[in-house]
Amino acid sequence: MTGGPTLGAEVLAGQRRAVSRALTVVERGGPEAEALLQTLLPHTGHAHVVGITGAPGVGKSTLVDGLALAARGQGQTAGIIAVDPSSPFTGGAILGDRIRMQDATMDPGVFMRSLASRGQTGGLSRAAAASLTVLDASGFDWVLVETVGAGQSEIEIMALAESVMVVLAPGLGDDIQAIKAGILEIADLFVVNKADRPGADASVRELRAMLRLAADPPPWMPPIVTTVAAERRGLDQILAELARHRAFLEETGRRADRRTHQVETLVRQAVWDAVARRLAAAREDPGWARALTAVAAGTRDATGLADQVLRGAGGMGDGIH
Amino acid sequence: MIRVLVAKPGLDGHDRGAKVIARALRDAGMEVVYTGLHQTPEQVAEAALQEDVQVVALSILSGAHPTLVPRIAGLLQQNGQGDVLLLLGGIVPEQDVASMLDAGVSRVFGPGTDTRDIVRYIQERVGDS
Numbered sequence: 431m432t433g434g435p436t437l438g439a440e441v442l443a444g445q446r447r448a449v450s451r452a453l454t455v456v457e458r459g460g461p462e463a464e465a466l467l468q469t470l471l472p473h474t475g476h477a478h479v480v481g482i483t484g485a486p487g488v489g490k491s492t493l494v495d496g497l498a499l500a501a502r503g504q505g506q507t508a509g510i511i512a513v514d515p516s517s518p519f520t521g522g523a524i525l526g527d528r529i530r531m532q533d534a535t536m537d538p539g540v541f542m543r544s545l546a547s548r549g550q551t552g553g554l555s556r557a558a559a560a561s562l563t564v565l566d567a568s569g570f571d572w573v574l575v576e577t578v579g580a581g582q583s584e585i586e587i588m589a590l591a592e593s594v595m596v597v598l599a600p601g602l603g604d605d606i607q608a609i610k611a612g613i614l615e616i617a618d619l620f621v622v623n624k625a626d627r628p629g630a631d632a633s634v635r636e637l638r639a640m641l642r643l644a645a646d647p648p649p650w651m652p653p654i655v656t657t658v659a660a661e662r663r664g665l666d667q668i669l670a671e672l673a674r675h676r677a678f679l680e681e682t683g684r685r686a687d688r689r690t691h692q693v694e695t696l697v698r699q700a701v702w703d704a705v706a707r708r709l710a711a712a713r714e715d716p717g718w719a720r721a722l723t724a725v726a727a728g729t730r731d732a733t734g735l736a737d738q739v740l741r742g743a744g745g746m747g748d749g750i751h
Numbered sequence: 752m753i754r755v756l757v758a759k760p761g762l763d764g765h766d767r768g769a770k771v772i773a774r775a776l777r778d779a780g781m782e783v784v785y786t787g788l789h790q791t792p793e794q795v796a797e798a799a800l801q802e803d804v805q806v807v808a809l810s811i812l813s814g815a816h817p818t819l820v821p822r823i824a825g826l827l828q829q830n831g832q833g834d835v836l837l838l839l840g841g842i843v844p845e846q847d848v849a850s851m852l853d854a855g856v857s858r859v860f861g862p863g864t865d866t867r868d869i870v871r872y873i874q875e876r877v878g879d880s
Contacts, residue, residue: 447831450803458752521752522777528798529787535801536794542801546782548752 438469444569446541449509452568453543456560459703467560467696470567475689477509477566477573478676481591486578488599489623491530493659494576498534498542500665501572507539508572509565511558513587515578516546523547527576541565555586556699559692562590588616590692592685593675595619595668598637600629614640617652618675621668625656650678705740712739717747753781753877755806758795759788760823763813768840768862772808775866776873792819796826799835805877808869811841816851824855836876840864 437455440448452470456463480497484490491512498508512527525544534540545561547554558575565573575591577584588594596617601624622633634654641652653671657664679685712718724730738746757773759766766788773783784802786794799807807827811819820839827835839851840860848859857876860869 446800450801454803516782517777520778520780522780523782524773524777525782525784525802526787528784528802532787532794536797544782544784544802546752 441568449568452564453561457557470563474566477570479573479591481588481594482576484597488597489659490576490597491527494574495531495534496659496662496665498540502537502539506571509570510542511545511561511575513545513577516548558587559590559695592688593618593672597621597623599624600627600633619652619671620654622656623659626658708739708742715746720747754804755781756784756799756804757808758786758790759810760790760795760819761811761813761815765812769810779870792822795823800830806836808838821854
């Protein structure tokens with residue numbers, strides 16, 4: 431396997447094979463990943479990180495494909511992370527986003543990686559945060575991260591982005607219902623895709639009405655862009671709105687906040703990783719079963735045992751008979 | 752975690768077999784990147800590179816394997832992924848199997864293969880990491 435320092439240097443040089451290897455390393459987590467991220471983190475901050483979310487079937491992948499090409503058209507590069515769910519039963523996943531990203535992914539200025547959610551608590555946002563770090567450090571101008579807009583971890587991923595784009599399509603009435611729960615608040619830009627279909631105007635009107643319901647006018651009013659991603663219509667306008675949003679973040683000092691949040695996610699997850707390792711070690715301890723029996727019998731309290739696990743001291747069964 | 756690229760290079764539009772394999776591998780706990788139909792060898796190799804897979808499983812029913820497979824194997828090699836486990840399924844006449852193995856294919860799985868055999872074959876050859 432490629433050594434840490436070498437791999438980091440190759441990622442910074444933008445070598446595609448190294449970027450790919452690095453994504454695997456950071457997704458797996460552990461000490462090798464931590465060392466690599468430490469090498470890469472000082473070189474991040476260049477990319478405009480955009481989160482793209484929305485219900486299944488609204489055209490997110492096609493939109494991301496088109497956005498990457500539109501960015502290329504402006505002489506910029508794009509890295510893409512597309513998140514798909516893992517099966518909670520087998521841990522396996524079918525990652526099919528490439529099917530709709532055939533055009534952009536052959537461009538040497540585009541790199542696309544599928545990321546399975548793998549089911550661990552918070553693990554997805556750690557893997558996503560780390561993956562964004564790799565793509566950012568390797569020099570992409572845009573980093574686009576796509577998720578199905580459901581669930582807490584997806585919202586956490588969106589919080590890693592500088593700009594969040596919520597995608598809707600007309601005729602999916604449930605869409606606007608669905609985004610009421612949490613996603614509405616994090617959207618910086620709304621995209622009504624498939625705008626050549628009946629009902630697009632109604633979707634835009636409904637959205638606009640909902641945005642006006644906010645008690646206080648927000649400092650940034652999310653614009654609504656209509657697109658037909660399959661025909662590559664409206665994509666340059668999205669890039670323009672995203673650039674305008676980034677300028678707003680910079681002018682108001684919010685860009686630094688988002689970055690702090692991203693780093694916090696990495697740290698938080700490193701903590702969870704460390705805890706998981708301690709717990710795994712404790713469970714290997716020869717006294718573990720005895721310690722659990724003692725908790726069950728009431729001769730030892732669970733919190734005390736947990737403290738001992740966190741200290742990583744070992745000797746779980748000591749003093750118990 | 753074992754990551755597999757299931758790809759359909761060439762012009763035939765029959766992806767049922769590929770989908771059955773993709774599903775079986777997923778149910779065995781693998782992460783399966785599925786590319787869809789009509790992939791060029793360049794697209795297959797580029798997807799394998801970007802997705803950092805340990806296994807590339809090709810499904811070809813068009814009879815074009817003698818041209819497509821060596822080209823894909825060559826591109827994988829060129830990209831520094833010569834160690835990827837390359838599998839071939841679909842319609843491959845008996846007399847072509849030897850040349851496919853020479854081209855870099857680890858094993859050819861013909862029609863009627865039990866998907867469990869494919870799963871086992873991959874698990875035995877690719878360490879879970």
